[in-house]
Amino acid sequence: MNSDHDIFSPETVDEQIEHLARIQNVPNSVSSDAQLVHALQRVTREDAQRLARIRQRLAARTMVGQQETQQLPIAGNHYPHVTPPPNMRQPRRRVHRLTLVLSGLAAALLLVVMVAVFLQLKLHFNATPVRPVPKIQVTPTATMSTVAAPAGFYTSLGQSVFRLDQKSGHILWQYSIANAQGSQFPLKVAGDAVYVMGTTDVYALDAAKGTLRWSHSFGQPQPIDQGSRQIQSIAFDGGFVYVLLKTQVVALHAPDGKVVHTYQARVHTPLSEMAVAGNVLYVTGVFDLEAISVVNGQELWYKAVAAPQNDLLLNLQATPSFVTLRVAHQLRDAQGRPTGGTGTILAFDVQTGTRLWQSQTVSNEAYYFTAAMDAIYYGTSKNGVLHAYNVKTGKELWQRDIGALIGGEPQVDGTIICIRVNARANTDYPAAGIVALERATGAIAWYYPGTIQQMRQGTQIYDEPTIQQGIIYVNVSQNAFSRSEIYAITLRGKVLWHSDINVNVNGNG
Amino acid sequence: MRPLDVQGFFDESPVALLYDRYAHIILHDVSRYLVTHQDADDVVLEVFLAALENQAWLTWGEDERLAWLRRVAHNKAIDAYRRVARHPVLPLENAAHLLSEDDSATPEYTAIRNEEHAVLRAHLSALTEKQQEIVRLRFGYGLRSKEIAQRLNTSDNVIRVLLSRALNSLRRMYSQEGGDS
Numbered sequence: 010m011n012s013d014h015d016i017f018s019p020e021t022v023d024e025q026i027e028h029l030a031r032i033q034n035v036p037n038s039v040s041s042d043a044q045l046v047h048a049l050q051r052v053t054r055e056d057a058q059r060l061a062r063i064r065q066r067l068a069a070r071t072m073v074g075q076q077e078t079q080q081l082p083i084a085g086n087h088y089p090h091v092t093p094p095p096n097m098r099q100p101r102r103r104v105h106r107l108t109l110v111l112s113g114l115a116a117a118l119l120l121v122v123m124v125a126v127f128l129q130l131k132l133h134f135n136a137t138p139v140r141p142v143p144k145i146q147v148t149p150t151a152t153m154s155t156v157a158a159p160a161g162f163y164t165s166l167g168q169s170v171f172r173l174d175q176k177s178g179h180i181l182w183q184y185s186i187a188n189a190q191g192s193q194f195p196l197k198v199a200g201d202a203v204y205v206m207g208t209t210d211v212y213a214l215d216a217a218k219g220t221l222r223w224s225h226s227f228g229q230p231q232p233i234d235q236g237s238r239q240i241q242s243i244a245f246d247g248g249f250v251y252v253l254l255k256t257q258v259v260a261l262h263a264p265d266g267k268v269v270h271t272y273q274a275r276v277h278t279p280l281s282e283m284a285v286a287g288n289v290l291y292v293t294g295v296f297d298l299e300a301i302s303v304v305n306g307q308e309l310w311y312k313a314v315a316a317p318q319n320d321l322l323l324n325l326q327a328t329p330s331f332v333t334l335r336v337a338h339q340l341r342d343a344q345g346r347p348t349g350g351t352g353t354i355l356a357f358d359v360q361t362g363t364r365l366w367q368s369q370t371v372s373n374e375a376y377y378f379t380a381a382m383d384a385i386y387y388g389t390s391k392n393g394v395l396h397a398y399n400v401k402t403g404k405e406l407w408q409r410d411i412g413a414l415i416g417g418e419p420q421v422d423g424t425i426i427c428i429r430v431n432a433r434a435n436t437d438y439p440a441a442g443i444v445a446l447e448r449a450t451g452a453i454a455w456y457y458p459g460t461i462q463q464m465r466q467g468t469q470i471y472d473e474p475t476i477q478q479g480i481i482y483v484n485v486s487q488n489a490f491s492r493s494e495i496y497a498i499t500l501r502g503k504v505l506w507h508s509d510i511n512v513n514v515n516g517n518g
Numbered sequence: 519m520r521p522l523d524v525q526g527f528f529d530e531s532p533v534a535l536l537y538d539r540y541a542h543i544i545l546h547d548v549s550r551y552l553v554t555h556q557d558a559d560d561v562v563l564e565v566f567l568a569a570l571e572n573q574a575w576l577t578w579g580e581d582e583r584l585a586w587l588r589r590v591a592h593n594k595a596i597d598a599y600r601r602v603a604r605h606p607v608l609p610l611e612n613a614a615h616l617l618s619e620d621d622s623a624t625p626e627y628t629a630i631r632n633e634e635h636a637v638l639r640a641h642l643s644a645l646t647e648k649q650q651e652i653v654r655l656r657f658g659y660g661l662r663s664k665e666i667a668q669r670l671n672t673s674d675n676v677i678r679v680l681l682s683r684a685l686n687s688l689r690r691m692y693s694q695e696g697g698d699s
Contacts, residue, residue: 015682015686015689016686016689017681017682017685017686017689018682019675019678019679019681019682020678022663022678022681022682022685023662023663023678026656026657026685041689041692042689045685045688045689045692046657048634048635048638049638049653049657049688050657050658051635052635052638052639052642052657053653053654053656053657053658054657054658055635056542056545056546056654056658057654057658057659059545059555059559060541060542060545060562062559063541063545063559063562063563063566064534064537064538064541066563067528067533067534067537067563067566067567067570068528068529068534070563070567070570071528071531071533071570279593281596321596321599339550342644
């Protein structure tokens, strides 16, 4: 179908492209068609270069695999291949055949025994009245740790974990995780320990001294999942460290790292997110959410909350009052191609799983939110308005235009909410500052740097601010891998100190 | 021990043919989930490493192969998305301004260009796969219609028709956007 827009004709399309490609410096007024051609050249050439680079990396990895194969004795590189004399071949073949026959008989015998045992068990269970069977034998006893972590800022950089002095920013200790895969390990500070989440291992460090108390390995991922994390996330509650794996949640006893219980969830695996609050473990699967009692391992409720094909469940958070998550929905056209996405926040009752609240659905922008006590604090990436909503009462507490675009999850501590913002108009540009608001009223408490104008001219901030023990820590480093430049700021906006941490490429300071 | 002819060995392997056939589709798919080039590239590599390790696809048809690759890519992109969400890092393209004084490498220019590219990629995904491949060969590799026709084992005329339709479609998408805004 031709229209006024159809200027490219099959007969001359090559020539038209070449003509438009020759037009240099293409401002809007000269030629939008030339702009289109230039943009197509840039994008497709960029993609071609990227694909070529990935291909080289793939070839290099193939080479590594091939060299490993060459080094194996069975490849015959280390041991000369000796052809047996003709008269030796027949007996060996007979022995081989005999071995096969005997193996087959043994396998058949084993199968018969297994079937017999199965039938006997089935008869036994059919004769027994059906009743609920407790899922677990070992019951985690919920005990709140009464020991507080020593004052300081706990952080990770490269393959090291650090504790910085809360008053001066000096490094008090550094612990390097030897042979760990990955870097920038998430950590939880609870009681007198720091729990560090590696790719395959969980480490417990003494918070005062920085020494290793224990580590627990969850093995390597399957080859098909190579490059993925074996451990998805960790959480701490009531004296236990909960470790989210792809198909189950494991509770470790915090003092010694011993496995207390393994929770098998009903949700469809792979498990994606986990939260623990009020002795209830919440897990999300591909499209569903489940609440499990950590005390007896029984399922409390289960909800299918999204569609399996096009939805992702993200940012699962729990408070003693409600549990909340974000549903990211992918839009597709008639041919099934992705065309964008929408996002909605949902909140559920902890007792019944009943839906308490649902946010407006937004298109092609991200929701950022944090749940604390009875309230949820949320905003979107293309809108500078932060909302506070009481989920229990169903009332909006306040909303505030913070003067800049929201660039990260709100961080809540006592009376203050602080949030990373993007002070520039373009949302692709990294966030440039921190805004603190009064939690009760939403009034702006302070900006860091001092004003929105200073944010626009100043350094970008790529990491979320962290609040530990009443101090806000902001990392302004432009190098996420080997340097942290940390500012410690009080909840009232006073900068206490600035400290640099550097590690070498191997993650050691 | 005789050194391996790495590139030759790889070029003749089934996984290389699989890569050449489908990598651009997988790259395009994962780019929908992941903002930075590094993350998207890493996921594409992981997908074909998975294919290298599990070669069950050798006996499958084209549609099944692509469906499997897309499934693996989807899972790995989700993993990467979550990794990135937990640890946002500076995309290299955003750091380009550190390397040059040129106006075209300023943060503002880079940000605008990235947004333009994202829009263009979204428009490209609305084309048929055949049209996408022709556009890729025409602009990415500078091949003329005749050369593309030889590669795709079809006639010069078919390529010209598909290419001109693709470009006119892209123009319409841009003009509709202009009209909407």
